[in-house]
Amino acid sequence: MAGKYKPFLAAIFLQVGYAGMDILSKAALNQGMSNYALVVYRHAIATIVMAPFAAFFDKKVRPKMTLSIFFKIMLLGLLEPVIDQNLYYLGMKYTTATFATALYNILPAITFLMAWILRLEKVNFRSIRSHGKVIGTLTTVAGAMVMTLMKGPVLELFWTKGSINHEAAAKNGTGLHDSIKGGIMITIGCFSYACFVILQAITLETYPADLSLTVWICLVGTLEGTIAALIMEKGNAAIWAIKWDTKLLTAAYSGIVCSGLSYYIQGMIMKQRGPVFVTAFSPLCMVIVAFMSTFILAEQMFLGRVIGAIIIIGGLYLVLWGKSKDYKSPPSPLIEAGKVGSGKNEKEGSDHEAITVDEDAQEKIHSSIV
Structure with a gap:
């Protein structure tokens, strides 16, 4: 019975880790850290930390590298470490940590649609659980649009009333133009990450060495991220300066927890439950970030975002319910x-x-x- 709950506990651990990364990343970006440098440092640290474990534990299961597998790894390193993370950080710069994590909840919907198209996810329109998946997917997208376009009045929370940092709050407050711009970047990043998750599930079928695949993704992501940083920052050497401060802590934490461990753990989950299950727990990250941001970053909480968040959670509950039925139905006699x-x-x-x-x-x- 204990093994039955391992995928759930692992998925929850991932979201808790992502929540910590969002808070630290927003603080580092507010201090002027380049998102391109953050991505490079993050995956360089992940490569260094995970490589010894891969070398030791994957000795007997590591298959021979082929041109097809290497091409998939190159694409994996581009989709998530470079495209998704840079667009996510840029979107966060234009908005807030709470907004970014909330909008990212369209990820399960995009992953579900792609898995359905590629026949990695089965949908039977005569089945109630399939209705839950489809309706939940549409509801999630609707909630994301509400969060992006609807702002509403500021909510004064009891732990921030009368003590909120108005200067920080003013900085973190975003207009409709910035919300739309940031929302588009985050949405494109979601699509890129969905492609990454699907491709990772496919790659694991021919390259089942989870730790080694994680190291390869981080290494390739470091190299490709460096090229992107040099191009986008036009050779500005100042972006690489780093000290013993929040910037280094952010790079180390996000590299070890949210790249190294994350890629490995989600690969293990996908072997049992598929790519849609991995992304279905993202609302938990939003709840944690929304709560912590009011304390640490003095971010404002708007009514429109709360309404959108509730819609998203309801839609994702339906998706997760539909997925859970796939595994709870007993074998037919x-x-x-x-x-x-x-x-x-x-x-x-x-x-x-x-x-x-x-x-x-x-x-x-x-x-x-x-």
Whole structure:
């Protein structure tokens, strides 16, 4: 039974880690740190930390590197470490940490649609759980649009009333133009990350060494991120200056927790539950960040964002509910009988709806129950 809850606990751990990264990243960016330098330092640290573990633990499971696998790794390093993270940090600069994490909740919807198109996620329109997935996906997108376009009055929270840092609050307050600009960047970043998650799941089928794949992604991301930084910052050497301060702490924390451990853990989760399950827990990160930002960053909380957040959480609950039903349905007795029965019984049993689940899904269901 303990193994049944491991994917849930691992996914929650990822979101707690991401919440800490969002708070630290916003503080570092506010201090003038280049998002391009942050991405490079982040993955360089992740590579150094994770490489010894990959060299030791993956000795027996590491397959031979092929041109096809290397091309996928190059694309993985570009999609998430370079495109997604830089656009996410730029979007956060134009908005707030709370806004960025809230809008990022469209990630499960995008991942679901892509997995559906690529047939990694099954949808049966005669099934209630599939209705939950589709309706939840549309609701999530609607909630994200509400958060982006609807601001509303400022909410005075009881722990900030009368003591909020108005100078910081004014800095963190964003207009509609900046919200739209930041929202577009974050949305493109979400699409890039969804592509990354899908491609990672596909790559793990031919390169099942999780730790080694993590190191390769971080190493390639470091190299590609350096090229992007040199181009975008036009060779400005000042962006690489770093001291023993929040900037270094942000790079170290996000590199170890949110790149090294994150890529490895989400790969392990995807082997059991698929890419959609990995991204379905992102609302937890938003809740943590929204709460912590009012304390640490003195960010303002707007009614429109609260309403949008509630809509997003409701939609994602439906998606997660639909996914959970995929693993809670017990194996059909007809299937079990068909396995030990005659070929005639197997043919007769195939006419029943209960046998529409494939053998791989049945194995996952059985292992989760055990």
